[in-house]
Amino acid sequence: MDSDNLITRHLLITGHVQGVGYRWSMTQAAKRLGVQGWVRNRSDGRVEACAWGTPQAVQALVDWAHQGPAQAQVKRVVVGNVPDGGEPPQGFTQRDTV
Template sequence: MSVITRHLVIRGRVQGVFYRNWMVTTARQLGLTGWVRNCMNATVEAVVEGPPEAVDRIIQLAHDGPPAAKVAEIVVQDARPGSFSGFDKRPTV
């Protein structure tokens, strides 16, 4: 099975709208591993890892996010594979 890893920076109204919780639930439903966290600069940062179709799907869904979110932009970059055991919400940095 092919696995890819992507680093995402999500900009817009994405804090205080349950974006991280939505990302955790969605990633787990898609069978992805990685993490998500708020950043002090008002963005949300995530690393997602899994089959290419599932990673592409979460990136597509992330443009909408939860109902209260207003995503302006998502910057996607390749990332080094991690040794994640699940998909977790991390503390703000």
């Protein structure tokens, strides 16, 4: 990937998004889209993710985040920009809850 054409977005997903396979499903969606980054549960009940890739692929993952897996009930997705810097992560991983 040409790092000059890549973006990073931070997502906070609110709703019934824990205990429904959201992190696993997002990891699978990110891998299909070629997006790198991570996803994790937060102790406040939200899911947090950071997605790194082409603008089109990252936007496709953001669009997916608004629906999530079938069992999820997504109420809100807050998307923030992440400043450029550093090497992208390798793959897309699930992280421990914070």
